[in-house]
Structure formats: C-alpha cells, structure tokens
Amino acid sequence: MEAVKRWKSDWRYPTTLLCIYGFFSTVKPLEPFLLPYLTGPDKNLTTEQVNNQIFPVWTYSYLCVLVPVFLLTDWLRYKPVVVFQCVMLFTTTALLRWTESVAAMQAMQFCYGVVTASEVAYFSYIYSVVDLKRYRRATSYSRSVQLLGYTTGSVLGQLLVSFNLMSYYNILVFTLVLTAVALVTSCFLPMPQQSMFFHRKHPGETPAPEGTEGHRDGPVDANTSVEMMRDEQTESKVEIHEESNGTESCSRVIRILWRDFRLCYSSRQLLYWSVWWAMATCGYNQTVNYVQVLWEHVEPSQNFSIYNGGVEAASNLLSAATSYGIGFTEVRWEQWGELALGGFSGLGAAALFLMTFSGNIWVCYGSYVIFKCLYMLLITIAMFQIAADLSMERYALVFGANNLGALVLQTVITSVVVDSGGLGLDIITQFIIYSSYFSAISVVFSLRGLFSIWRAQRKTKEKRIVADGTECPPCEEHRL
Template sequence: MEAVRRWRADWRYPTTLLCMYGFFSTVKPLEPFLIPYLTGPDKNLTTEQVNNQIFPVWTYSYLSVLVPVFLLTDWLRYKPVVVFQCVTLFVTTAMLLWTRSVAAMQVTQFFYGVVTASDVAYFSYIYSVVDLKRYRKATSYSRSVQLLGYTVGSVLGQLIVSFNLMSYNNIMVFTLVLTAVALLTSCLLPMPQHSMFFHRRQKTATEGTKRHVGGAGDAIEHTSGLNVSLEEIREEKVEKREETEDGAVKGLDEKGPMGEDFEESVGAGSCSQVLLQLWRDFRQCYSSRQLLYWSVWWAMATCGYNQTVNYVQVLWEHAQPSQNFSIYNGGVEAVSNLLGAATAYGIGFTEVRWEQWGELALGGFSGLGAAALFFMTFIGNIWVCYTGYVIFKCLYMLLITIAMYQIAADLSMERYALVFGANNFGALALQTIITSVVVDSGGLGLGIIPQFTIYASYFSVIAVVFTLRGLFTIWRAHRISKESTPPVKNEPPDSDK
C-alpha cells in the first residue's frame, strides 16, 4: 500500500496517465479517410455539402469557444476540462458513426471545435502537477506521445483500408472503443491544486523568473506532430539573462522587470483582476515591434495552414476519386507528420542569426509553400498532390518553429501562453473570415480548385511581404554595422628629410 502511495505521489504517475490519454485520444484511423467516408455509401453526402456546409462549422465553433475554454481551463484547474474534452470527443465519434444528415454533421463539427479548443487543458495540465526540474521530460513525453498517436492512427487506417480489413463503420466503432479507454484514463488523473492565473503558487519573484517556458504555449499551438521543446532552444538565452542578476532579479521579458509583474498578479483571485493583468501583459508584449512582426506571420500562416489541412482531402478526392482508385491518405499523413516533426526538431541545431535572417526565411519558405500549393491545385495528379502536401507541411513546421523560438525566447511562462494564444486567436479570426467568404455556401461557396488557388495566392502575398521586410532588415543591419565601425585612417608614409 505504501508503494502505491509513493507511486501516485511521484511525477511519473500523472505523466504516464496523461500520455496514455494523449495516445488513445489521438489514434484516429478514419481521420485521413473522412471525406471518402462522408461522401461514400455510408453517409451518402455530396462533396459540396461537406466542403461548403459541414466543414466551415468547425472554424466557427473553434473561434467562438477558444477564449472561454482557455479561461475556464485555468479556473477549473485543467482536469475537468480534460475529462470534458474526452466526453465531447466521444460524442463527436458517436455522432459520426450513427447520424447521417447535414444538420447532424454540422453539430458534430461544432463539438469537434470544442474538442480542439480544449487541447489547452492537455498541454497545461502537466505543468501544474510536475516539478520545474521535470518540465523538460514531461514536455517531451506528452508531445511525443501525441505524435505517436497521430502516426499510429494514420498508418493503421491505411493498412485497414488498403487490405480491406474493416468497413468504414467498423473503423469508427474501433475508434469509439479507443476514445472510451482515453475517457477512463482521464478520470484517473489526479486533481491539480494550482493553475497559472487563478490559483497560483505563492512563489517569490526569484522563483517566478527562473521558470522555463512550458506547456501553456504548446497548448495553444494546434499543429499536430510538432514535437519541439522550446525549453531546450532558449536555455542559452535564459542563462545569459540570469547572469545579469545583481541582488534584485531581473525578469525574462526585456520590456521590464518580471518581478514586479509577478508580485502584482499573485493572489489575483477574481476574474476581473486576472483579465486586467492579462490586458497589461498583452499591451506590453506587443509593444515590441519585432515580436509584432513575427506574430503577424504566425497568425497569417497558421490561418492558411489550417485551411489547407482542413480541405486537402477534398482536393485529393477531386484529383482521384476514392470510389474508383486506391488511395493512400493515411500513409501520406503519417509521412508528413514524421518529416514535419524531424524538420522542426532539426532547426534547433542550426546556427543562424534568426533575428537578422529570420524574416527573409519566412518570406522565402512561404514562397516555396505557395509554389507547392499551386502545383497541387493545377496538376491533377494525385501523387503531385501528395508530394506537394508533404513539402508544404514540412515547410510550415520549419517556419513555425523559428517563429516560436523568436517569440518565446524573451517571455515568461505566463506571457508565453498569452502571446501564443493571442496569435492563434488572430489566426482563427482570419480563418473565419476566409471560410465565411470563400468556402461557406452562405458566401461565395467556391469549389475546391478556386479555393486552393486562393490559398496559394494567399501564401504568395505572405512571401512577398516578408521577403521585402527581410531584405529591409538585412540592409538596415548592414548599414548600422557599417556606421558603427570606425573608419581606418591611412597613415602617411614616412619621408626622408
């Protein structure tokens, strides 16, 4: 009995349960084949209904519940929202299995938007029950197991479909069983005693400044397969800043001492006090022009990425109908997840001055992503579509990692969560506008080829803007360096008198 109590008190217990939850909730064998399932004989929906009437509801739902769920997650201390997320995921899966009408599928998409918004609870939970020294391992485990779940689900789905081992309906039943296991696991999670904003630990200012960034920012980032630990990337900068301590500890934010902000926010028990503190931090963070530029790219690129990922199966179905040919959507998703994660991980080992060259990289690689989308759109070959999608996803993972590094390097954990949340809210707002105008049947209701033409053109605009901005940044840095270098005086040669 004593051994059980020690195990439950150890950091491995909640980490193991959370990883089990993350794995079973992300193994979705049918997700790469959702369009063939909905448009096939099981549901008998048309591609236009799915594209223009059903899928847009997810965007509207995600945007509408993101902020309330973010605040409720902290107020309720994570676990209730984790359980609620899994209950909602179970309802979503059950509705996909047993309902058929357009209206029912729209309700399903609404619930899935709630599930997506609740990801914040999964990534934030571990940092409220694990000691600071365990943050890096906990981050690595929780992120890696989600990547494993997505990959296993995609590969499993591809094998089942390719060898005709199960019908689509039976795959959904199997997914429902996995979700039930995840729900049971979430109920066993221990209840945290602290949270980031509403139920804060009573720490000193010194302790507060030495926290590494963690999962709250990862929670906001909704890019499946991105397995990057920002704690490792920014460790060098943290060490340099800690060397500047001179009796009074200086904060991680270059805009001002984090110690003062921390003391102001401790004990902020009411919602109004927390919101006021968040607003102050928001204004101070975005007063940095460099952070603002990177955040603008973050919001714009994430918007285009989400639109592409959400509707790419419709493009694949257009290029090669699943009723007539063998499809390999699951294999492509697995490959893109693994290569995207490898690309994002590898960027941490590059020695590049991203503060100088980063904006040019954003522009140049965004241009390559736009080219991949144009090829996917206008060359009606499924293998070109698959290859272009893998390239596009890897480029996004590469660039979003650079952006995460540049933005998070000088922020405390609380501001890290706030800025990343604000950036993704901006992305969702842009995505809602594009969806309502371009995709929704109440707007233009465009077909899939015009849609992807717009997405490719959208990334082309991003590429042009940030390439010009990057060239200006390099020119300005060169000019400043030239002006700061003292001129070399030519000494006259000695002459014989």
C-alpha cells in the same frame, strides 16, 4: 503501499497518464478518409454539402469557444477540461457513426471544434503538476506521444482500408473503444493545486521577462513605457489588496492578461513573428481542412485506391524530423529569421500551386508533404524565437493570442470563400486563393527580411567606423 504513494507523488506519474491519454485520444484511423466516408454509400452526402456546409462549422465553433475554454481551463485547473475534451471527442465519433443528416454532421463538427479548443488543457496541464526543471522533458514526452498517436492512426487506417480488414463503420466503433480508454485514463489524472492565473502558488505579479521592456531592435516609446509602469504599480497594489483578502477575482486576472499582452507585443520583433504565426497558421489550417476535397476532385475515391492515411503518416514523420533537426542549426534567426519566413513561405505557395493545377494525385500527395514540412519547420522557429524571452504564463498568453488571430482570419476566409452562405467557391478556386495568400505572405516577409538585414549590416558598419575612429556615425544633428 509506500512505493505506490511515492510513485503517485513523482512527476512521472501524471506525465505517464497524460501521455497515455494523449496517445489514445489521437489515434483516429478514419480521419484521413473522412471525405470518402461522408460522400460514400454510408452517408450519401455530396462533396458540395461537405465542403460548403459541414466543414465550415468547425471553424465557427472553434472561434466561439476558444476564449471561454481558455479561461475555464485555468479556473477549473485543467483536469475537468481534459475529461470534458474526451467526452466531446466520444460524442463526435458517436455522431459520425450513428447519424446521417447534414444537420447531424454539422453538430459533429461543432463538437469537434470544442475538442480542438480544449487542447489548451492538455498542453497546459503538465506545467501545473511538475517542477520547472522538468518542463522540457514533460513537454517533449506529451507532444511526441501525440504525434505518435496521429501517425499510428493514419498508418492503421491505411492498412485497414487498403486490405479491407474493417468497414468504415467498424473503424468508428474501434475508435470509440480507443477514446473510452483515453476517457478512463483522464479520470485518474491527479487534480492540480495551482494554475497559471486563477490559482497561483505564489500569487502576485509575474516578473517582466527580458526583452519585453524594450524592442529588440529599438527602445519602447518613453510615454508608453511610463504608462505601463504606472499601470503595473497600480495593478500590483490592487492585487496585493485582493490577495490579502484571499480573493481570486476574474477582473484581476483580466487586468494581468491585458497588462502582459501590452508588454509582450511592445516588442516589434515579437510582433512581426506573431503576425506571421497568425497569418500562416490560418492558411495552413484552411489547407489541411480541405485538402481531402481537393484529392477527391483530382482522383475520386471510387476509381482509385486512396492512400490518404499513408500520406498523412509520412507528412507527420517528416515534419517531426524537420522540426527536430532545426534545433541543431546554428543560425542567427533574429537577423535571418524574417527572410527565412518569406523564402520558405514562397516555397509553400509554390507547392500549393503545384497541388492545385496538377491532375496527378501523386504530385498532389508529394506537394502536400512538402507544404506541411515547410510550415512545421517555420512554426518551430517562430515558437522558440517568441518563447526565448517569455515566462511560461506570458508564452501561454502569446500562444493563445496568436492562435486566436489565426482563427479570426480563418473564420473570415471560410465565411467569404467556402461557406455556402458566402461565395461558396469550388475547391480549385479555393486552393488558388490559398496559394495566392501564401505568396502574399512570402512577398511581405521577404521584403521585411531584406530590410532587417540591410539595417543590421548598416549598424555593424557604423560601429566599425566608430571603433576605428575615422568617422563619427550619422547622428541626429548631421541628419538635420
């Protein structure tokens, strides 16, 4: 009995349960074959209905619930939202299994948008129940298990479909069983006693991270700095007063979030990386969401033994290997990072163009794997560059703000380009737009990267001149 109590109080207990939940909630064998299922004899929907009426609902619902779910996650202390996420995932699969109309499939996509928005609870839960020194290991375990779940689901789905071991209906029943295992596991998760914002263990002001008081490539404007200091002093007094009364007001949390938001994005370097994050994630999500429609256009599933599951599994594994390997490279990303963002985004655009104009399904598959690996490589670099000088609370804020920006852009593109209420363009035209979109990102960040390198070399040259004592650097008087 004593051993059980010790096990439950150890950091491995919640981490193990969360990993079990993460694995079983991400094994989705039918996901790579969703379009053939919806357009096949089981549902009898047209590709245009799926592309222009059903899939866009996910984007809209995700945007609508993202901010409320983010705040509720912290206020409810994570576990209830994790359980709710699994309930909504169960509902999504049930609707997919037992309903057929366009309206029912739109409701299914809405539920899945709630599931996606609730992932913030999964990734935040672990930080409230383990010590700071365990963050890296716990994060590594929870993220790796999710990737393993996605890969297992893709491989399993490919095997079940290729060898006709299960019908699509039976695969969905099997998925419901896996989701039920995840739901039961989530109920055993220990309830956290603290959270990042509403239920702090040591309430009060979070110390400002290094690198956010000033730009990495220049000082913050003096007026802005003074204004922020005044805001922080005023807010600190209000927080101390509220804490002395034992209150946890929503207004205080919003003030903290707004203050931290201004402090974080006062760094121009962080701002540039965040802009790329939002823009590239928007394009990546659009590509991943509609790539099955493109594959169906290039090679209809009734005429070809599709390998969508194998392609997804390969892309996940190669993306994981790429993301893991980038951690061992010795590159000054603060200097070369923006040029890398531009260059690799250009390669991603080329892969998308190749995928769009090639009539060969294998070329489409290969181009998709390359595109996904390039995005995962760059988003990994962006994540650790942004997180380098931020506390956990501020990283969560920046992560959420960047994803919200991506989602806003994605909603605009979806409503104009994809939705039947907008232009309702065909899939080839859509992917031409996505390819051009990444080309524009590539041009902007390549130019910005070249400018950053030129400026860094110029500063180095000026310092060398000063050190040699041969010439003074160009100062304001000489410039005037």
